[in-house]
Amino acid sequence: MIRPVSPIKQLLQTGEAWWRHFKKHEHEIRSAVVDNMVRLLACGLEVMGYASHCCSNGACPHRKRVCFSCKSRFCPTCGKQATDQWIATQTARLPQTRWQHITLTMPSALW
Template identity: 45%
Template sequence: MLPRFADIFQQGNRWLNWLEKQPEGSVRPVVIESVTKIMACGTTLMGYTQWCCSSPDCCHTKKVCFRCKSRSCPHCG
């Protein structure tokens, strides 16, 4: 299975380590916002809805995570 695009940023805190090394103000806020959305996309950080089985004999539930809907996101854009 191929890694998610966000996994590349998160592995070993690559994104945070890179961001800390940049001079103050050199990374535009929109870039930080886009990468943050990409990393949270499809996770519970974006929120989710929970689906429950309608059968009274079943207690099966499933969480469906929301997407970021960002144009920069490889899943949403």
Template identity: 30%
Template sequence: MRRIVMSKQKSGLIKRILKDHFDGFWKLNAYRFPKSYQADIKETVEKAIRFGTTDLGCSRYECLGCEGTPKPVFVCFTCKSRFCHKCGKKYTDDWSDSQQEKIFDVPHRHMVFTIPKEYHNRIFYQTLLQINYQSLV
């Protein structure tokens, strides 16, 4: 099967950067990642590079009711990776929409309690939570 690139636009900037520079980056920096992650990282980046091509599979649609010989339309499958610049955005948008549905539609305030880093010790966390609770009640 010949490879079909689906996008009528030029490949996105991130995809081009990955395609042009990932191999060189990987040769120089693979040792920085745990061995147990290296195969997954490489596979994920390669999927992101192949996004928008038939390499990941596609569906073919054509109208048999139209006169003449209409061109079939190919819809490529996505890589479904959160790392991918397109699939990851969709994943994030879907997650955000899901969270919006769970949030009560009422006025609310967001408060952040912080402490100096000298007190970033697990011993103090329970006390900190109790003090925060008391200040709100």
């Protein structure tokens, strides 16, 4: 089973946009960015691996492949799931109030 293509993934694949950008700026792009882009573009495809499920009836020819995700925070599909899971965890930790405010401290190296 192959997932529908996300709009961002479709945009990056149209006219090989990402590939052309990569070739033009190859030495300026960090390896972490390249790794995440490759994962995003392969997310939900058989190249990421898959689980194969067969019908319990031995005579039945039906098979279903479930492709693995990339699990990258950059991926619109996987990253949203991770964000939603984080929000659910934080909401469960905090007391039930009408308003919730979370303050994150940024390391000085990022400023």
